[in-house]
Every structure is written in structure tokens, then in C-alpha cells.
Amino acid sequence: xxxxxxxxxxxxxxxxxxxxxxxxxxxxxxxxxxxxxxxxxxxxxxxxxxxxxxxxxxxxxxxxxxxxxxxxxxxxxxxxxxxxxxxxxxxxxxxxxxxxxxxxxxxxxxxxxxxxxxxxxxxxxxxxxxxxxxxxxxxxxxxxxxxxxxxxxxxxxxxxxxxxxxxxxxxxxxxxxxxxxxxxxxxxxxxxxxxxxxxxxxxxxxxxxxxxxxxxxxxxxxxxxxxxxxxxxxxxxxxxxxxxxxxxxxxxxxxxxxxxxxxxxxxxxxxxx
Amino acid sequence: xxxxxxxxxxxxxxxxxxxxxxxxxxxxxxxxxxxxxxxxxxxxxxxxxxxxxxxxxxxxxxxxxxxxxxxxxxxxxxxxxxxxxxxxxxxxxxxxxxxxxxxxxxxxxxxxxxxxxxxxxxxxxxxxxxxxxxxxxxxxxxxxxxxxxxxxxxxxxxxxxxxxxxxxxxxxxxxxxxxxxxxxxxxxxxxxxxxxxxxxxxxxxxxxxxxxxxxxxxxxxxxxxxxxxxxxxxxxxxxxxxxxxxxxxxxxxxxxxxxxxxxxxxxxxxxxxxxxxxxxxxxxxxxxxxxxxxxxxxxxxxxxxxxxxxxxxxxxxxxxxxxxxxxxxxxxxxxxxxxxxxxxxxxxxxxxxxxxxxxxxxxxxxxxx
Numbered sequence: 001x002x003x004x005x006x007x008x009x010x011x012x013x014x015x016x017x018x019x020x021x022x023x024x025x026x027x028x029x030x031x032x033x034x035x036x037x038x039x040x041x042x043x044x045x046x047x048x049x050x051x052x053x054x055x056x057x058x059x060x061x062x063x064x065x066x067x068x069x070x071x072x073x074x075x076x077x078x079x080x081x082x083x084x085x086x087x088x089x090x091x092x093x094x095x096x097x098x099x100x101x102x103x104x105x106x107x108x109x110x111x112x113x114x115x116x117x118x119x120x121x122x123x124x125x126x127x128x129x130x131x132x133x134x135x136x137x138x139x140x141x142x143x144x145x146x147x148x149x150x151x152x153x154x155x156x157x158x159x160x161x162x163x164x165x166x167x168x169x170x171x172x173x174x175x176x177x178x179x180x181x182x183x184x185x186x187x188x189x190x191x192x193x194x195x196x197x198x199x200x201x202x203x204x205x206x207x208x209x210x211x212x213x214x215x216x217x218x219x220x221x222x223x224x225x226x227x228x229x230x231x232x233x234x235x236x237x238x239x240x241x242x243x244x245x246x247x248x249x250x251x252x253x254x255x256x257x258x259x260x261x262x263x264x265x266x267x268x269x270x271x272x273x
Numbered sequence: 274x275x276x277x278x279x280x281x282x283x284x285x286x287x288x289x290x291x292x293x294x295x296x297x298x299x300x301x302x303x304x305x306x307x308x309x310x311x312x313x314x315x316x317x318x319x320x321x322x323x324x325x326x327x328x329x330x331x332x333x334x335x336x337x338x339x340x341x342x343x344x345x346x347x348x349x350x351x352x353x354x355x356x357x358x359x360x361x362x363x364x365x366x367x368x369x370x371x372x373x374x375x376x377x378x379x380x381x382x383x384x385x386x387x388x389x390x391x392x393x394x395x396x397x398x399x400x401x402x403x404x405x406x407x408x409x410x411x412x413x414x415x416x417x418x419x420x421x422x423x424x425x426x427x428x429x430x431x432x433x434x435x436x437x438x439x440x441x442x443x444x445x446x447x448x449x450x451x452x453x454x455x456x457x458x459x460x461x462x463x464x465x466x467x468x469x470x471x472x473x474x475x476x477x478x479x480x481x482x483x484x485x486x487x488x489x490x491x492x493x494x495x496x497x498x499x500x501x502x503x504x505x506x507x508x509x510x511x512x513x514x515x516x517x518x519x520x521x522x523x524x525x526x527x528x529x530x531x532x533x534x535x536x537x538x539x540x541x542x543x544x545x546x547x548x549x550x551x552x553x554x555x556x557x558x559x560x561x562x563x564x565x566x567x568x569x570x571x572x573x574x575x576x577x578x579x580x581x582x583x584x585x586x587x588x589x590x591x592x593x594x595x596x597x598x599x600x601x602x603x604x605x606x607x608x609x610x611x612x613x614x615x616x617x618x619x620x621x622x623x624x625x626x627x628x629x630x631x632x633x634x635x636x637x638x639x640x641x642x
Contacts, residue, residue, distance in 0.1 A: 061627075162589070163590070163617065165589075167590045171612060228629075228630055252344070253603040253606075260520060
């Protein structure tokens, strides 16, 4: 049962709202100095962004449009995914839910089996701790920072009245990738991309803040009519792009779903100036 | 059975093991030697027998090796026939004689045997096939009943569930000599056959909440027995591993093709369902002289048996074939995929209006062409 408690955190003299499952002990933080978060500054450049969501033209599913984006400000993004040790500090201060049993163990491993809600709670805690504004990246920011590690989910299948063409194409595409061992690996194991970010598109999929959208396009490929957003589902990026319900922590049991489910759900954050 | 009874049986088996040479020539029948293939594929065979009964020769080798059962690398001490889980499907006709050589290489550490549910006598043959490491035995049994029947290792006591569940199980398909038929006697032919063997594993978690891995059967037995006794599997999978029949290993078919799906579960009940398809003709209990059920959504494979379902694919796309306890399918691994190519059939299904914003006044907006 969830319990809500107001506590005075002795060292900082600030009231901290804490919550926890009755079986989880609530531990007072020792308020150890937070290690500075390693960041990468990704400098502005123009790039082509494949939008995320379900797009259709004349009622038939099509690939998402590729839009030209000219970013003008530097993106400050974490060099690596948030680790289990870092996440544990948030748990110790009762600001994050304790990791489920199938999570990673060991300090230098990315925290996995986290939901969008978990990631958001961590970002809020980190912001409070550092006095900065940390949040999940938007999908556009993630793709911008990922560079060559972004796996375009366009299928290049001509619009058809036969719905199976896209299903088969997506299945084939996602099956092409070698099945990776799902056990989380130490930070850095999947190497750096051209901007210095570690472990993009390894066996950890990363949450973004971007909601699933459905948008119809006109004959020219431009949005026609309002888009419907479902913020109960967020874009998740990794070996391939997918959409996951925001409170799901373990999407491995893709089961019936068409295509390959994410092995692990983790995240990294961006810092707003 | 008590342990003493098992030992007595074992001694009798050893005493009866040697056969006088003259008994070998009692059947004057042609012989055919089959090279088995790993599931989900099945060795080539005639559906309708082209000649009279024969002696069909198969060879099975008991293998003890660690196996990985999921994508987390969870490892258990596996035991298999011919290195695959399930063991290979053997296909013969009713009236044929099955002659199986069971080899237990000296590199193994345990006694193995085989109980054929299709056979008659000697505990399915297990009492006559107990082979220690370094031994082999040959058993010939008459396929008197048409159907799909499991086989599994049965050394006695706790070894029987341990060996069976660890992977030593497979199936035999005994076809009627004139092939499969529906309730009116109309012949049923399949273009492809796939054999799916479902396994339930019982793997403990450590204090860290992760599945423990084992390479030694003696370490594994007490821990897995504890979970087995709760009848609560940690994994329910096809072909021995989560995801074994998905991705690059998804099963394939074409629109218009008729596929026979043989499904065995040597230990535990299962309820196969083909999402997006049906069982056109299903021999749910496995006996081919029972008229098949027609037009099913989900069928039932009793633990300790096998069944067969015939389906002609009618739509292209991706299908999931799973045990329709959705927890077992999604959370424990009991799912396979079919990739089917062909032309979409609008008559069977058509999306009249794709998902779009709900109009304010309830009048439908522009429809899909």
C-alpha cells in the first residue's frame, strides 16, 4: 500500500515529500555529495528528424515524415545512462521507487526496468539536488544527440491497402538485428557515438518525453487536421524505436506484439539552460 | 512406485536386455533408416503410405549439456535427445515398426531411457532401454495406434520429472496409412508441418531477485524440486528457450498453404491459440482415429500428451501462436510467431475507418478508400 509522508530532512532543513511501498524501508539520506553528472554538449547543427508516431495518408499508414530541423542552441545531455548507483541515491531519499527484482545489480550498470514515471521522478529529484532543471529528452533531442546511433524506423513500403505489408516489413527489419544478450552491461560497453555519448542503442532502450501521436497527412505529406496525442504512451529509443505505456517497467514480454520488444528500459537526462 | 520397485524393474530390464540372435529375423519387412531433423522442422515423409508396413530405424543420442533458456542467459543443466528441445519428431504409419537405437555416450553422467507413449509394454519401452553412460540399446515397437504421442526419459523416481522437464521429451507422429481425414472421411493434406514442443522450467531466483544459473544437475535438483512441488513454473517456452521461434526463427507460411502444427507438452496442460487464425481441424487429444474438431479458436493439450492442428492460412501478416494463458505467453515465454506472405483478403477483414479523432457530432468523417 502506498503511504505518503512529510518528513523534515535534517541536514538540508527542507521538507521532503516521500512515499513508499509499506514493505520498503524508508531510509534517511546521508546527503552524500552528489557526484557531478558527466555531460556532453552537442553543438547546434541542421539535421533531418524522422517524426515519431502513426502517420497516415488517405487512410493508409505511411512512414513518418522526415522534417528538417535546425537546432540553434547547445544540447546538454548526460554522457551515459543513469546508473543503478545513482538511481539508488534517489531511492535512499525515498524520492524514487525501489528497483524491481529483475533490475540490474552492481554500481557501474545502467539502471533498468524503469518506467517513464520512474525516470521523471528521478529527474525531479536530481533537479532539486543540483538546483538545475533536468528532464528526459524529447524524442527530437534524443535523435539529435544520437546521430548515427539512431535507427530510422521508416519502412520504405509503398502505401497500400494491404495492411500486412508494413507488419511484415517491420518484423523483418527488427529481426535483422542480432539478438543481444539482455543482461545490462557496464557503462561504456557499447561504446561512444560521434558526439561522445555512451551506450546508445545497446541493449538498453531509453525513455523520451515525447508522446505517441497519430497524425494524418495530406497528399503533399503535410499534416492535415489536428494530431491526437496519447501521453499514456511515450517514445522509447534504442536498437529500434517503439512506444511504451508510461508505467511499464519491463517491456520484454512483447509476446503478441508485432516486432521485437525492448530488452531493458533505462534513461538519460538533458539539462535545460 | 517405491524405490525398491524401481530397482527391481531395473534389474529385470538388465536381465532381459540380451536377445537371442534368431529373434531378429522374425519380421520379413523392408527397412528404412531416417535421419532426424531438429524441431520445429520434421523429416521428410509420405502422408499417405506408398507401400506396406516397414521397420523404420531411428537413432537417438542422449546429451547432457548446459542450456540457456532465456535472453538473460539463465542456464540450467539440460538433457536432450539429439541436442534439441524437444527431441525430434519421428513420423511413421500405423502398422509400421519403430526401431530406435538409444545411445548414452560415455561422456554423460546419468542413466537415460525412453518411454514411448505410442508403444505397448515395458513402461513404454523404458524398462528395456535403461542405458548407462557408455551403453546403447535397440528397441523395436509396433505402432498400433494412429496419433501424435510423446516420448520422454523415465529413469525412475525424481529423475523422471527432472529428465523430462530438463528437455528429454519429444513426440512420434503415427499417421493413418491412408493419411489424415476429416469426420466425413475427406482426405486432409498438409503442405508443411511444424513440431512445437512446450517446456515448463522451474528455476529459482537468488536474493538479488535474478534467476540463478546452474551447470550441475546435482546442484540444480533440490532447488528445482522445491519449485516443482509448488507447480509454479518460472518459464514456459517453446523449443526450449524464450523467443526460440521468433525473429529470425519465426515460422513461415504462405496464404493458401495448409500447415499442420504438432504440439506436445510432456508435463503440463497448455492451451494453444493462433492469434489471427484458427484450428480448422484439430486432433486435440492426439488420436487420429477420432474425427478432428473443426473451426476452433483455442485447443487444449493435456500435460503428458500431444495434439495436432491443421490450418490453411488466409491472410498475410504476422501471427502469434501461444498458450492462451496470457501470463504464460507474455510473462513466461510461451509464444511463437508466424510470418505469412500473400495477398490480403478484404472480404475476410477490412478496416472500414482507421483510428481518427472522434467527430463532435458522431457523424463519421472521411472513410479510408
